[in-house]
Amino acid sequence: MIKPIISMSIFLLASVTGEAMAACSTTDGSVRIADAGALESLLSGKTVCGQANGEEWQEYHNPNGALWDYKKGVADPVNPSEQVGTWDIASSLRNGASAIYSYDVNYAYKVWQRTDGKYDFCNGTQLKVAGAELRGGQVSCH
Template identity: 35%
Template sequence: MKPFPFLAGLVLLSGVAAPGVVLAGCGDTLVTEAELALLLPKRYACAADARPEWGWKYQELHLESGILRDFKRGSGDPVDPSKDVGTWRIVGDAVHYSYQDASGSSGPFIHTVHGDATQGYSICSGGSEVARLQDDLGGGCTAGAAKQ
């Protein structure tokens, strides 16, 4: 995955959802530094494709090591397996994402995480939701899954 399309895709997808996915705004409670350290590892940033029938455009798993892994079709898929695409780190109350590809790296792209009692957690940029967080249940993002 190339870094610019990823970021542009997330910004453009702020109001688009896969079937069964409810996207929320980012006006709710900001998740702070200490909470982020507990919240992000082993969770996916799930961004829907512009065409809901296509499912998920990005399914990026936050590994505890600070690596960001794109699920694609899963680690066992012979055609489109999961692969490491960048890194993430917490700086204050924000998450800094950097991406690597054959041409080098880009970033950091700075996002905040916001939570609410009923909808779970949103990854936000400029006050708009760009992705939702979901637990890693071994199969990437799932439409309609409870947001944790």
């Protein structure tokens, strides 16, 4: 009796996970980065290059938790890089890992790796940033 219950539990868990993936990812074959250590390693020390709501993201994820907008670079006299907030990783058994961004308010994003090597950032079940690229260091996206 226990084996059928365990088997059914695994089946139901797999079904729910599949639906959650489909609800957030628009690309077949995408995989959610749900492990906190893997997500931190993915983002730490990298610049996320993407677009959301017509705005370009060039956000450097400093390993110390500071979040920097690259703008035109640290040495640019007119539009230099500046710290715009902080970032961290939060994780729970139920929801897996999310990247937490603190500007004036907090935002939590689940991160999905697409089959083309790019990344989608989702807030709940809504796709917020599609096709972001990650670049090593505090660098320009152009």
